[in-house]
Amino acid sequence: MLDGTNRAADEVVAVMPPALVECTVEKVAVNAVMAGCLPEYLPVVLAALEAVCTDEFNMHGILATTMGVGPVLVVNGPVSSRIGMNSGVNALGQGNRANATIGRAVQLVVRNVGGGAPGGIDRATHGSMAKLGFCFAEDEAGSPWTTLSEDRGFDRSQDVVTAFCGEAPRILVDQKSRSADSLVRALAEGLRASVSPRVVMGMDGMLVLSPEHMSRFRDAGWDRNRFMSELAGHLTVEADEILAGAGGIEEGLPEGFAGTTLPKFRPGGLLVVHAGGPAGLFSAIVGGWVNGPMGSEPTSREITP
Amino acid sequence: MSQPTVVLDPTAGTTPSDRTRSPRPTSLVGVTVGLLDISKPRGDVFLDRVAERLGEQGATVLRYAKPTFTKPAPVDLRHEIATQCAAVIEALAD
Numbered sequence: 001m002l003d004g005t006n007r008a009a010d011e012v013v014a015v016m017p018p019a020l021v022e023c024t025v026e027k028v029a030v031n032a033v034m035a036g037c038l039p040e041y042l043p044v045v046l047a048a049l050e051a052v053c054t055d056e057f058n059m060h061g062i063l064a065t066t067m068g069v070g071p072v073l074v075v076n077g078p079v080s081s082r083i084g085m086n087s088g089v090n091a092l093g094q095g096n097r098a099n100a101t102i103g104r105a106v107q108l109v110v111r112n113v114g115g116g117a118p119g120g121i122d123r124a125t126h127g128s129m130a131k132l133g134f135c136f137a138e139d140e141a142g143s144p145w146t147t148l149s150e151d152r153g154f155d156r157s158q159d160v161v162t163a164f165c166g167e168a169p170r171i172l173v174d175q176k177s178r179s180a181d182s183l184v185r186a187l188a189e190g191l192r193a194s195v196s197p198r199v200v201m202g203m204d205g206m207l208v209l210s211p212e213h214m215s216r217f218r219d220a221g222w223d224r225n226r227f228m229s230e231l232a233g234h235l236t237v238e239a240d241e242i243l244a245g246a247g248g249i250e251e252g253l254p255e256g257f258a259g260t261t262l263p264k265f266r267p268g269g270l271l272v273v274h275a276g277g278p279a280g281l282f283s284a285i286v287g288g289w290v291n292g293p294m295g296s297e298p299t300s301r302e303i304t305p
Numbered sequence: 306m307s308q309p310t311v312v313l314d315p316t317a318g319t320t321p322s323d324r325t326r327s328p329r330p331t332s333l334v335g336v337t338v339g340l341l342d343i344s345k346p347r348g349d350v351f352l353d354r355v356a357e358r359l360g361e362q363g364a365t366v367l368r369y370a371k372p373t374f375t376k377p378a379p380v381d382l383r384h385e386i387a388t389q390c391a392a393v394i395e396a397l398a399d
Contacts, residue, residue, distance in 0.1 A: 019319065021317040021319055023317070026313075027315070027317070030314070031315050034315055055376075060377060061375035061376050065375065108315070112317075113315070113316060113317045114317075115316075290373075290375050294372075294375060295375045
C-alpha cells in the first residue's frame with residue numbers, strides 16, 4: 001500500500017479527531033488495506049484526510065452530531081480516470097472499487113486512529129450510508145460546464161478532492177421538463193426541501209446533475225454561472241410560510257423574519273456536480289449540515305503523489 | 306520456512322490516561338458553579354432554571370457559552386472554567 005505514495009511512512013498526515021492524535025501515512029495505509037483500497041488510491045485518501053481534518057471542515061463535529069452526515073468526497077482531475085473511478089452509471093452506488101473504498105478508508109481512519117466509534121463520540125441518531133463512505137468522481141468529459149474544482153479555484157489539470165459535509169443522496173425526479181427554464185424551476189422546488197423546507201441559509205446542499213438533466217441546459221446554452229443565477233432566482237422562500245407556528249408546525253423561523261423573502265442557501269452554499277449514467281431524467285440532492293464557521297465549510301485539497 | 310506473520314495495528318495505539326476526579330462538593334453553600342451553554346436553541350432556558358435553583362441553595366453561579374455547539378469548547382474557555390469554578394453543569398441541546 002505504501003508504494004502508492006512518495007510520502008514517508010512516518011510522515012504525519014493530520015491530527016485526527018476526536019482523540020486529536022497524530023496520524024501517520026503508515027496508519028492511513030493500514031486502514032486503506034482494511035477498506036479494500038489499491039495502492040494507487042492512497043494519495044486520494046491522504047488528501048481527503050487532510051481536507052477533513054481542518055478546523056473549517058470540522059470532522060469532530062460531523063462525527064459527533066446526532067445528524068447522519070459524513071464527509072462526501074468528490075474527486076476532480078485526471079486522477080479519477082487514472083485510478084478507475086466511476087463518474088457514470090451508478091456513480092453514487094456500489095460496484096466500483098475506488099469509489100467504494102476511498103471514502104471507507106477515510107471513515108476507518110477516523111474511527112480507528114481518531115477513536116470515533118459509533119455510540120462513543122459518534123452520537124448519530126440514525127446515521128446514514130454517507131457515514132459508511134461516500135466518494136465519487138465528477139463526469140468532467142461529459143459536461144459543458146466548468147468543474148466543481150474549477151469553481152473552487154483550481155485548474156482543470158489539477159487532481160483535487162473536495163469534502164462536503166452531507167447525508168446520503170436522494171433522487172429528484174423530473175421526467176417531463178423539455179426546457180431549461182422548466183427544469184431549473186423543478187430543481188429549485190426539490191432543493192427547497194433539502195434537510196427541511198423550514199431550514200434556510202443555515203445548511204448547505206449539493207446537487208448532482210445527471211447527464212440527461214444537463215442536456216437541457218446544454219441545449220439552452222446555459223453555462224454554470226447562468227444556471228446558478230437562474231436557480232438562485234427560484235430558490236427563495238417566503239419567510240411567512242416557514243415561521244414557527246405557520247401551518248400548525250412549531251418548528252420554524254422566529255417572528256422577526258415575518259414579511260421577508262430569504263434564499264434557501266447562503267451564497268456559495270450549493271455545490272453543483274455533474275455525474276451519473278447517460279439515461280435517467282433524475283438528479284440527486286445531498287443535504288448538508290450546519291454551515292460556515294459555526295459548523296462545516298466545504299474543503300478542497302490538491303491530490304499529490 | 307514460512308515468514309513470520311506481522312499484524313499491524315490500525316488504531317493510534319494510545320490508551321486513555323487515568324486521572325483522579327476532583328473531590329465532589331458536599332454542600333453548595335459558597336461554592337462557585339459554572340453553567341456552560343453549548344449554544345444550542347433553548348439550552349439557556351434549562352440553564353436559567355438551574356441557575357435559579359443553585360442560587361436558592363447558596364451557590365455562586367457563573368455563566369459560560371461555547372462559540373458553537375459543533376466544535377469542542379476552546380482550550381481557553383475550559384481553562385477559565387477550571388480555574389474559576391468548583392463544579393460545572395453543561396446544557397446539551399434543544
